Amino acid sequence: MDEGNTVRAVRNSDQGILVAEVDEPEGPGVRLAVASAGLCGTDVNFAAGGVQGYTYGHEFAGTTTDGRSYAVEPTVYCGECDQCRAGHVQRCSAPEHGTLGMFRDGGICDAVTVSENMLVQLPPGLDVRDACLVEPTSVAVHGVRSASLEKGERVAIVGGGSIGLLAAARQRGFDVDVEVRHEHQRIAAERLEAGSAAGAYDVVIDAAGSEAGLARCAELARPGGRVVLLGVDQHIVPIPGRCQPGQGTHRRPLRRLPQARRRPRHRTGRSTARRQPRDRAGGDHPPAPPRRRRGGLPGGG
Structure with a gap:
């Protein structure tokens, strides 16, 4: 990590994917030094579609300043709406609902600050360098x-x-x-x-x-x-x-699956849960356009 007030982050640009210098993460939450990050098909498709303006990456893990290691559940949710209270945080109805690394800064960078409710502590024996999986x-x-x-x-x-x-x-x-x-x-x-x-x-x-x-x-x-x-x-x-x-x-x-990780046209090669209601780590992604109905389904219209 650089010594100044910036960190390195992977972003898209008119010249293609590059490592950019961005402001240090600020605001409330827990700071993580990112130890591992994965590239999802979504990231590739977004890059190919020219989507810009934020740091990529929703599959990542890191270590806090006290030495504890965590994977990150990238879903941003309120915890208060009916869906959240029912345990379906991937269907949060609050305006702030979304996913880190999709139209907001994600984890392919030196360091991030995330909400405490996004942290999934790693069990003994799971190396943080593998925990982006x-x-x-x-x-x-x-x-x-x-x-x-x-x-x-x-x-x-x-x-x-x-x-x-x-x-x-x-x-x-x-x-x-x-x-x-x-x-x-x-x-x-x-x-x-x-x-x-x-x-x-x-x-x-x-x-x-x-x-x-x-x-x-x-x-x-x-x-x-x-x-x-x-x-x-x-x-x-x-x-x-x-x-x-x-x-x-x-x-x-x-x-x-009810929350079938459907993402907009920009994504790529596809993943992914990330990507369905996740079993704790994971999240939902922006919905895809409604499907055109062709003919009748058994028992349907």
């Missing part, structure tokens, strides 16, 4: 829980990024396969004892957040199977289905 892990864990897995079920995960691989790690003990795009993702999946996706599955988890990824989920799900959406779509995408003469439009049952 706490936020995406919370998304993956929530998605797996929402899948309501039963003994003997086959599980496929579409997407080999951090959330997809973390979801695979969380499901060890089940028959889990992962569909990936890159060789390094395949190597990581194999280390988690996950195979390659093929055949029909009881549960399919979308960790890609693309139209092609969602279509692949529908292909992999058996009739009556369950699809959990963890990916972040950047625009309206059709829900894959098939039409049978005389029976209308039939779609495979989809389970969309």
Whole structure:
């Protein structure tokens, strides 16, 4: 960190991503020296879309002046509205609701000041240098829980990024396969004892957040199977289905998590919980435009 009244921070500019000198963090809260920070697909998409004016990063961890280490839950919430009181801080209705690192300063910098209620103390044995993975892990864990897995079920995960691989790690003990795009993702999946996706599955988890990824989920799900959406779509995408003469439009049952980390068009490669109500660490993200309804859903209009 610099000795003056500035710190280094990663920001976007007309010249692209750069390390800028910004004012020291001020205001109420707890000061953290940032020890680790992750790049989410959201950050990449925001950068590609030219979004500027704040420090990037919502996956980060650091150490306080007294030497204690914390991961940061990046959701900004009031704690007083009905949603917060019910435990759904990711759906806070207060005007200040939002996410650090999304249109407000985040954690890819030397130091930050955050509210005490955002701190998640690390357990013994978890290195703060790895703790930037706490936020995406919370998304993956929530998605797996929402899948309501039963003994003997086959599980496929579409997407080999951090959330997809973390979801695979969380499901060890089940028959889990992962569909990936890159060789390094395949190597990581194999280390988690996950195979390659093929055949029909009881549960399919979308960790890609693309139209092609969602279509692949529908292909992999058996009739009556369950699809959990963890990916972040950047625009309206059709829900894959098939039409049978005389029976209308039939779609495979989809389970969309209530707070499905949907972010505006600017984001990227997608994560992420960060990104669904998080299991403590995590948060919500700005909502995406409403989906266009195409045809009727079973039991719907």
